[in-house]
Amino acid sequence: MRILRTPPQTSFAGPKTAPTETMKVPKGLQPLIDDGVIDEVIRSLKSGKEATVYVVRSGTHLRCAKVYRDMAQRSFQRRAQYQEGRKVRGSRETRAMSRSTKFGRREQEHEWKNAEVDALYRLVAAEVRVPRPFGYFNDVLIMELVRDGSGDPAPRLGEVELTPDVAREYHAFLMQQIVRMLSLGLIHGDLSEFNILLAPEGPVIIDLPQVVNASGNNAAFAMLERDVNNIRATLGRFAPELLQTEFAREMWALYEQGELHPGSQLTGIVVREEPPVDPGSVIQVIEDAREEAIRRRLGREEQVG
Numbered sequence: 001m002r003i004l005r006t007p008p009q010t011s012f013a014g015p016k017t018a019p020t021e022t023m024k025v026p027k028g029l030q031p032l033i034d035d036g037v038i039d040e041v042i043r044s045l046k047s048g049k050e051a052t053v054y055v056v057r058s059g060t061h062l063r064c065a066k067v068y069r070d071m072a073q074r075s076f077q078r079r080a081q082y083q084e085g086r087k088v089r090g091s092r093e094t095r096a097m098s099r100s101t102k103f104g105r106r107e108q109e110h111e112w113k114n115a116e117v118d119a120l121y122r123l124v125a126a127e128v129r130v131p132r133p134f135g136y137f138n139d140v141l142i143m144e145l146v147r148d149g150s151g152d153p154a155p156r157l158g159e160v161e162l163t164p165d166v167a168r169e170y171h172a173f174l175m176q177q178i179v180r181m182l183s184l185g186l187i188h189g190d191l192s193e194f195n196i197l198l199a200p201e202g203p204v205i206i207d208l209p210q211v212v213n214a215s216g217n218n219a220a221f222a223m224l225e226r227d228v229n230n231i232r233a234t235l236g237r238f239a240p241e242l243l244q245t246e247f248a249r250e251m252w253a254l255y256e257q258g259e260l261h262p263g264s265q266l267t268g269i270v271v272r273e274e275p276p277v278d279p280g281s282v283i284q285v286i287e288d289a290r291e292e293a294i295r296r297r298l299g300r301e302e303q304v305g
Helices: 029-032 071-084 089-100 102-125 162-181 220-237 240-244 249-258 281-303
Strands: 040-047 050-060 061-068 134-139 142-146 196-199 202-205
Touching: 029 061, 029 142, 029 249, 040 061, 040 089, 102 134, 102 142, 142 196, 162 202, 162 240, 220 240, 220 249
Parallel strands: none
Antiparallel strands: 040 050, 050 061, 061 142, 134 142, 196 202
């Protein structure tokens, strides 16, 4: 495995070097320092539309602190697709969210932020390789810092060049992880080369606030297929035979039949059922086309005449 690039925001020397200057504590993390949850903010690791992630020290441990942003109202329509089918606290909250009242938007915001926390605890218990959570405090998720063999933050899947054998190994492992998630009724919903980290033990799946309820979301299969095909396309660059696989359809068929479980062995081969060909219908189509051609020719001759 060869790292192609390491973005500046993810280069941190970890335990090997001590910071020469103390970083100014972000507003969202100050209460956690005051309460003794964390001891020090080392640096910013990643900043996105949903959250900013910091490397923090808690006692002798380096961890991540994910500070969720308060999203503008315009973002809720996009999130509705992911939130469909999720359980909320009660009928009052459900009605408010459907009506998009001020209280409803606040509940929607609360539900969005808590979805990742709840998913991480469930996935860790199911032995899915995700960052281990250590607690959720006032819109801040404290979790494991995924590192490479040198102690630096682990690179993303899209930042490395792989041998065909390693690409096949990672693909098999990630399909297994997706099966484990789906066995719990969960779909990542936004899985790609950008939210899979490569630790020494292998891939780690991150970023789950948009996690989808497989049984209650009308777009569940489409999201599952997109997740699976994103991984297929990324790793298929190194092992082209992976591009011919159809794991999403196979695992979804088992899920719908109630036969999917964490240890399900998949082949990636799906035989698409095609309706039997009726020779009589084929002949009729040919005859209809022939008659239509004759009518058009006669029509042109009449216009010329």
